[in-house]
Amino acid sequence: MSIEIEVLNGDTSWKLAKPLYDAIWPPEVVAGLPWAGITFAHADLRVLVQDETGEILCHVGIYRRVITWNGQKINVGGIGGVLTRADSRNRGLATLGLNAAIQTFRHEDSINFAILFCASDRIPFYMARGFVPFDGIVHAEQPEQGSVRFEALTALVHDVKRTAPTLGTIDLCGLPW
DSSP: EEEEEEEEETTHHHHHHHHHHHHSSSSSTTTTTTTTOOOOOOSSSEEEEETTOOOOOEEEEEEEEEEEETTEEEEEEEEEEEEEGGGGTTTHHHHHHHHHHHHHHHTTTTOOOEEEEEEEEGHHHHHHOOOEEEEEEEEEEEEEEEEOOOOSEEEEEEEEESSSOOOEEESSSSSOO
């Protein structure tokens, strides 16, 4: 089987990623998840892992943001919407997508570290790929509420240009991803 990895513009590639989202996270599934009802940002870029027929097997969203960490503005790369088709799991596709996202950040001189948010059962997966828990406080924007403490998912960080902080207060200065 041949695999192709593309990093595409987030908005224009949404139509390619949406069927995978709909298959993995249909509304009835999302309704029972810890992050049901949370408004998330749209990806700036998307890593799409495809088979030789062009079928999307895996997706990783890439976000660029100036956040604050302990009141200091800092450029970060966000990773979100990591999903793999059920029949394509346990083949390393998400790892390929994550690696492509981290490499994208490394090519952008301004990205200091990466941050992602995941359910607690996914923490070992990401830690095995170099992410470490952020044990501080995270704030994010939500429509109608403004800035709120973001606790629905666990924050994990990854070194890019500098060592990622593991303590303190992060304000995402916008919607979570």
